Amino acid sequence: MLDVILFGAFPYVAVVLFVGVSIQRYRREPFTYSSLSTQFLESRNLFWGSVPFHVGVLVLFFGHLLGFMFPRQVMLWNAMPARLFILEVSALICGILTIVGLVGLILRRARSARLRVNTSVNDILVYIALLCSIITGLWVALSLRWGSAWYTHTIVPYLQSLIVMQPDIQRVAELPLAARLHIISAFALFSLFSFTRLVHIIVAPVPYLWRPTQLVIWNRDRKTTSGA
Amino acid sequence: MDVRSQISMVFHLDKCIGCHTCSVACKNVWTDRRGAEYMWWNNVETKPGTGYPTKWEDQEKYKGGFEKKNGGVDLRAVGRIRGAATVFHNPSLPIIDDYYEPFTYTYEDLINAPEGADQPVAKPISMITGEPMKIEAGPNWDDDLGGSPIYAANDPNLDALSSEERTALFEVQRLVFFYLPRICNHCANPACVASCPSGALYKRGEDGIVLLNQERCRGWRFCVTACPYKKTYFNWGTGKSEKCILCYPRLESGQAPACFHSCVGRIRYLGNLLYDADQIVDAINRPDHELVEAQRDMILDPFDPAVIAAARANGLAPDVIEAAQRSPVYKFVKLWSLALPLHAEHRTLPMLFYVPPLLPMMASVGDGIYDTSIDQFLGTIDSYRLPLKYMASLFGAGNEAPVRHALRKQLATRMYRRQVTTDDLEEANVRLALSETDTTAEQAEAIYRLTSLAPFDERFVIPPMHREEAIEMLGDTADAKGLTGLGFREGPQRGA
Numbered sequence: 001m002l003d004v005i006l007f008g009a010f011p012y013v014a015v016v017l018f019v020g021v022s023i024q025r026y027r028r029e030p031f032t033y034s035s036l037s038t039q040f041l042e043s044r045n046l047f048w049g050s051v052p053f054h055v056g057v058l059v060l061f062f063g064h065l066l067g068f069m070f071p072r073q074v075m076l077w078n079a080m081p082a083r084l085f086i087l088e089v090s091a092l093i094c095g096i097l098t099i100v101g102l103v104g105l106i107l108r109r110a111r112s113a114r115l116r117v118n119t120s121v122n123d124i125l126v127y128i129a130l131l132c133s134i135i136t137g138l139w140v141a142l143s144l145r146w147g148s149a150w151y152t153h154t155i156v157p158y159l160q161s162l163i164v165m166q167p168d169i170q171r172v173a174e175l176p177l178a179a180r181l182h183i184i185s186a187f188a189l190f191s192l193f194s195f196t197r198l199v200h201i202i203v204a205p206v207p208y209l210w211r212p213t214q215l216v217i218w219n220r221d222r223k224t225t226s227g228a
Numbered sequence: 229m230d231v232r233s234q235i236s237m238v239f240h241l242d243k244c245i246g247c248h249t250c251s252v253a254c255k256n257v258w259t260d261r262r263g264a265e266y267m268w269w270n271n272v273e274t275k276p277g278t279g280y281p282t283k284w285e286d287q288e289k290y291k292g293g294f295e296k297k298n299g300g301v302d303l304r305a306v307g308r309i310r311g312a313a314t315v316f317h318n319p320s321l322p323i324i325d326d327y328y329e330p331f332t333y334t335y336e337d338l339i340n341a342p343e344g345a346d347q348p349v350a351k352p353i354s355m356i357t358g359e360p361m362k363i364e365a366g367p368n369w370d371d372d373l374g375g376s377p378i379y380a381a382n383d384p385n386l387d388a389l390s391s392e393e394r395t396a397l398f399e400v401q402r403l404v405f406f407y408l409p410r411i412c413n414h415c416a417n418p419a420c421v422a423s424c425p426s427g428a429l430y431k432r433g434e435d436g437i438v439l440l441n442q443e444r445c446r447g448w449r450f451c452v453t454a455c456p457y458k459k460t461y462f463n464w465g466t467g468k469s470e471k472c473i474l475c476y477p478r479l480e481s482g483q484a485p486a487c488f489h490s491c492v493g494r495i496r497y498l499g500n501l502l503y504d505a506d507q508i509v510d511a512i513n514r515p516d517h518e519l520v521e522a523q524r525d526m527i528l529d530p531f532d533p534a535v536i537a538a539a540r541a542n543g544l545a546p547d548v549i550e551a552a553q554r555s556p557v558y559k560f561v562k563l564w565s566l567a568l569p570l571h572a573e574h575r576t577l578p579m580l581f582y583v584p585p586l587l588p589m590m591a592s593v594g595d596g597i598y599d600t601s602i603d604q605f606l607g608t609i610d611s612y613r614l615p616l617k618y619m620a621s622l623f624g625a626g627n628e629a630p631v632r633h634a635l636r637k638q639l640a641t642r643m644y645r646r647q648v649t650t651d652d653l654e655e656a657n658v659r660l661a662l663s664e665t666d667t668t669a670e671q672a673e674a675i676y677r678l679t680s681l682a683p684f685d686e687r688f689v690i691p692p693m694h695r696e697e698a699i700e701m702l703g704d705t706a707d708a709k710g711l712t713g714l715g716f717r718e719g720p721q722r723g724a
Contacts, residue, residue: 030443034467037447040323041356041464047317054316113357114324118464197467203446205315205425209308213422218433219697 006184008167014190021194022202035200038115045108053101056094063091068159071152078149087148095138102130122196129189136182143178230505231528231539233548233691234416234436234579235474235498236557238567239409240679241585243495246407248272248368250487257486263465265330265355268367269472270487272409275622276383276397277370281326284458285384285571291320293419293456293574294512301512301575306423306450320453324464328365330355373405380405385621393615404613406585411487412459412472413570413578414438416503416526417512420471423454435500435693436579437474445469456574480695484688499555499689500548501579502528502539512575517627519572527562551691556678557581564675566634568623584623584631586638609635637665644672
């Protein structure tokens with residue numbers, strides 16, 4: 001029964017919260033969408049936390065996403081043991097970068113009086129959720145090696161079954177504890193997402209790369225009004 | 229010709245007494261909030277000095293503004309590529325300590341302290357942490373050259389001087405300073421707007437005011453780095469950037485901005501300019517020494533029938549054009565070439581102009597005695613106590629010519645007025661001074677009047693903002709006929 005709740009129902013709750021609340025918040029409270037940077041209050045230690053964390057977590061996120069979208073190609077890549085080894089070691093290095101960065105960020109926040117007064121309950125929740133995901137992820141990487149090989153016939157079919165609304169719980173219910181915890185913490189992160197500063201991910205400034213340099217906004221149609 | 233109207237400002241530095249009334253007026257209206265305590269959208273600096281935030285003019289450190297590179301002009305630090313590379317940690321972002329840690333005092337201790345042998349004192353506490361703190365910096369810490377060996381001596385503009393000139397400047401008998409009030413320049417080519425990854429910053433088409441949409445800002449802080457004047461600020465509480473809004477709600481109701489309205493020395497002038505937006509690209513690509521002139525060339529003559537026709541074709545209302553014709557800014561900047569942009573070398577085309585201070589100019593010192601026995605009335609510009617090179621670093625983008633002209637024209641005006649009132653100068657000298665600066669007697673009279681006598685309505689010519697037409701951005705007003713109202717309102721509901 002617990003498995004059904006955790007692996008059959010919880011993922012849907014997480015996705016509904018992730019999508020629904022994010023959109024609703026964007027429409028109703030656009031002012032609250034911010035990266036909530038604290039570099040202004042403390043800059044030096046931030047570098048050693050923020051940069052490794054973001055680099056690591058971005059590579060891991062897109063690695064997970066690509067693995068889910070192209071399992072066949074990943075299997076082909078892994079056909080040679082040397083390449084499998086390179087993939088796994090790279091992923092592990094990113095995992096270590098992420099945890100080092102995150103622990104650095106947490107220590108930085110805990111040590112600075114200026115940052116402590118500027119820390120909300122939400123900030124702490126984000127740290128806990130991220131820590132859970134990363135620690136369980138590293139646990140999987142270290143205890144259940146070659147995840148980039150075995151995930152194709154466990155996690156990928158499970159996620160696909162979720163998408164077609166027929167959760168195949170058996171695919172994951174019998175995985176070792178580390179893997180199951182990693183999955184649950186990932187969905188927990190998704191459900192927290194839209195209530196926290198994590199929303200800055202979905203407003204990442206990608207259009208900056210191609211938008212016009214200057215922005216001039218006219219209140220009225222300058223060619224037609226004010227003429228007479 | 230793409231004619232636009234820009235609300236523009238002139239600060240007449242000879243008249244600034246450094247009282248900070250403008251700063252306090254602004255603080256009380258706009259930045260007396262958590263996260264914004266440290267912000268001074270309007271501040272007054274002593275020059276020479278390091279200013280606020282400390283050494284804001286040092287672009288080696290803060291990397292603000294545009295620079296010429298690869299045959300074009302790009303942001304110095306947070307352009308598309310460099311910005312993306314530093315988005316997780318921006319090495320050229322000023323932090324709170326570059327400004328100062330905001331503080332207050334435990335005033336309640338003065339009243340609530342238990343009876344004791346000593347007088348109770350109000351201890352300084354941080355407005356960030358609430359903890360007791362030692363105050364070591366403030367927004368005008370180097371006011372009137374306080375601590376000048378540390379502050380004034382490190383003014384980046386002094387790099388233009390030789391070491392002898394620098395030493396001479398800080399001899400006690402020669403010490404000299406003036407005040408530099410600063411607000412957002414509402415640039416024609418704003419670096420903050422160019423740098424904003426979220427597109428939250430924008431320039432208002434109708435009046436050129438640069439604003440920051442709080443609902444679109446995501447706190448990436450590129451604007452703080454990009455502004456070479458450090459006039460966008462990061463609110464550490466809300467996680468959003470903020471800046472001077474030129475009191476647009478006041479302007480829209482025909483009132484001067486708070487800092488202008490409260491100015492004790494009456495140094496501030498406000499009015500609109502018509503300028504040709506098509507010339508922006510050309511102007512910002514000129515070499516440094518041509519920048520001041522290129523910006524002046526952009527400004528159009530509001531009496532020229534061709535300009536008026538182009539302005540009307542561009543949707544500018546007749547009364548806006550008429551306001552431009554009465555604009556004191558137009559006179560100071562274009563007609564008289566008296567007012568110059570601050571640090572034009574950053575290529576943002578700042579639309580706040582400064583009349584460089586003529587005083588204190590006399591009194592060279594020999595044997596510790598002030599020598600005022602000069603042949604020529606008020607001496608010459610080259611014996612100026614603040615070297616012209618220094619003023620050129622501030623107001624000429626390194627070029628002395630426009631600064632020299634502005635100072636000599638002011639001098640000619642003073643000589644003319646001296647002759648009118650006391651008639652003790654050689655008439656030939658006065659005429660020579662006037663003709664050398666292309667000043668007619670009528671013009672000298674007009675400069676004198678606008679500088680010294682101008683009442684409120686001549687100093688502030690606020691063009692009508694036509695906000696009544698802004699409703700049309702929400703939709704056709706005819707469509708809303710018979711409904712509950714216009715704008716963002718929701719329908720009336722019973723109960724609840």
